Amino acid sequence: MKTRILHLMAAAGMLIAGCGSQTANIDVMHDEGKAVMALDYRDFDQAASELVQSLLGSGALKKQGGGRYVVATGRVINDTMQRIDTDQLMAKIEIEMLNSGQAVMTSAIGSGSDKLIQETRELRDAEEFDPGTVPERRTLIAPELTVSGKIFQRNIRYSRGKQQVEYYFQLKLSDVKSGLRFWQDEVIVGKRGSNRSVAW
Amino acid sequence: MKRLGPILIALVVVACGCYKQQDSRIHLREGIRSDTLDGNIVTRPVGRAFSDLIGEGLEITHAITSRNDAGLLELQVQGYNRSHRTKRFRYRVEWLDESGLLVTTKTSVWLRMSAMGKSPFIFKVVAPRPEAVDFRLDTRKWE
Numbered sequence: 001m002k003t004r005i006l007h008l009m010a011a012a013g014m015l016i017a018g019c020g021s022q023t024a025n026i027d028v029m030h031d032e033g034k035a036v037m038a039l040d041y042r043d044f045d046q047a048a049s050e051l052v053q054s055l056l057g058s059g060a061l062k063k064q065g066g067g068r069y070v071v072a073t074g075r076v077i078n079d080t081m082q083r084i085d086t087d088q089l090m091a092k093i094e095i096e097m098l099n100s101g102q103a104v105m106t107s108a109i110g111s112g113s114d115k116l117i118q119e120t121r122e123l124r125d126a127e128e129f130d131p132g133t134v135p136e137r138r139t140l141i142a143p144e145l146t147v148s149g150k151i152f153q154r155n156i157r158y159s160r161g162k163q164q165v166e167y168y169f170q171l172k173l174s175d176v177k178s179g180l181r182f183w184q185d186e187v188i189v190g191k192r193g194s195n196r197s198v199a200w
Numbered sequence: 201m202k203r204l205g206p207i208l209i210a211l212v213v214v215a216c217g218c219y220k221q222q223d224s225r226i227h228l229r230e231g232i233r234s235d236t237l238d239g240n241i242v243t244r245p246v247g248r249a250f251s252d253l254i255g256e257g258l259e260i261t262h263a264i265t266s267r268n269d270a271g272l273l274e275l276q277v278q279g280y281n282r283s284h285r286t287k288r289f290r291y292r293v294e295w296l297d298e299s300g301l302l303v304t305t306k307t308s309v310w311l312r313m314s315a316m317g318k319s320p321f322i323f324k325v326v327a328p329r330p331e332a333v334d335f336r337l338d339t340r341k342w343e
Contacts (some may be wrong), residue, residue: 030310034341042310049307057326062270092306096328099305102270 012128037165037197040188047169047187048092055093060173060183061145070141071103071173072110073149080167081153086111089151089169097147108140109147145182147173158192165191212308225228229321248284249309256282258315258339265335273327275335281315288314288342303332312342 026033031042055061063069079196094112097103117140120143123129148169158164164184172184206237222228230239238247271294281287290310295303305328315321327335 030340034343045306045309046311048310049309052307052328053326056272056328057268057324058275094308099329100272101330102271147339186305 020166021150031047035191037191037193038164039080039084041088043167043189044088044092047189048089048096050187051169051171051185052093052096054185055171055173055183056100056102061097061100063102063195068101069145070104070106070143071097071145071147072106072108072143072176073112074110074146076111076148077150078172079150081151081155082105086149086151089149090147093147095169103145106141106143109143110146143176145173145175147171157195161195162192163195163197165193167191208242213256217252217263218220229316229319233239251282251284256284258282258287258321261320263337268326271330272323273330275337276322276324278320278336279315281317281321284317286314287343289339290342291323291337291339293327294338295327296310296334296336297331298333299332303327303329305329309339314342 022180028041061069070094071087073090076090078084078086088177090112094105098105105112108117121135123134124131126134149169151170152168154166154168156164156166169187171182171186173181173182222233230244235241237243258279258281260277260279262276264276264278266276267276270275275293277291290312292308292310294308295305297303306330313321313323325335331341
């Protein structure tokens with residue numbers, strides 16, 4: 001009797017597991033999924049696209065006398081309740097700045113820096129490396145502009161069972177030499193939903 | 201009783217004559233502007249019901265392109281929401297180069313836009329790469 005019950009339970013368990021919802025890939029091109037309270041990739045896509053268009057449309061990246069600006073990525077502060085890698089926003093912006101033909105990004109300094117650039121220079125006295133292949137001194141180009149920003153969040157009680165979460169994406173472009181700010185903009189992504197939804 | 205007809209006609213003519221054409225750049229919404237013959241407390245509910253019935257929606261009136269100082273193509277889209285309801289939608293612009301090939305960009309994503317009922321709307325998009333010479337715009341409902 002006991003064995004039969006155990007068999008039945010095992011069969012029922014397998015059936016339940018089989019009926020569970022299957023994992024599906026998201027169609028990131030035309031995602032018709034419902035909005036979520038936390039920030040998802042659609043919010044980053046939208047914020048990055050709007051910020052890039054504002055930046056390129058402003059003409060702030062057009063260099064007097066032609067040529068391309070050298071831009072370094074500064075600090076982008078995450079002041080939300082979520083664990084965000086700010087590169088999720090900045091990578092898209094850097095790509096579009098590069099592709100615009102108006103700017104070239106530097107990997108020598110800033111938050112987008114590449115350690116190997118410095119490490120390669122430390123090989124000048126290393127016997128294992130051909131000195132002719134090691135970069136000479138004073139070859140790095142200093143940035144002319146920096147791009148930095150902040151993402152922050154505000155949670156507001158909307159009604160008894162509803163909350164409003166506001167996310168602010170702020171970005172600014174500053175001239176290194178003069179310290180003057182050439183461009184600045186903000187994109188707001190607002191969400192309203194149940195208090196039971198967690199925005200972090 | 202026979203006099204009532206001409207009086208009513210006269211009233212309508214006077215009312216129409218008093219209606220001043222506004223500057224097209226300034227849009228006064230219902231509840232702010234003066235009522236008109238086709239938009240007052242009596243005719244408004246009928247108009248709304250009819251609008252819903254025939255499924256009025258957005259209409260694009262102009263799509264203007266120009267190159268900005270940096271040599272990037274800018275697209276400005278102007279339209280009008282014929283419906284009485286606010287229409288929330290998403291749009292996506294794809295850019296094409298001289299050969300008609302797609303210019304790949306991270307900015308070609310579904311962006312939000314909304315147009316209030318019986319109101320004009322306008323939005324501007326900038327091509328992120330100088331090789332863009334033409335565009336394709338797609339829309340969908342804002343879920």
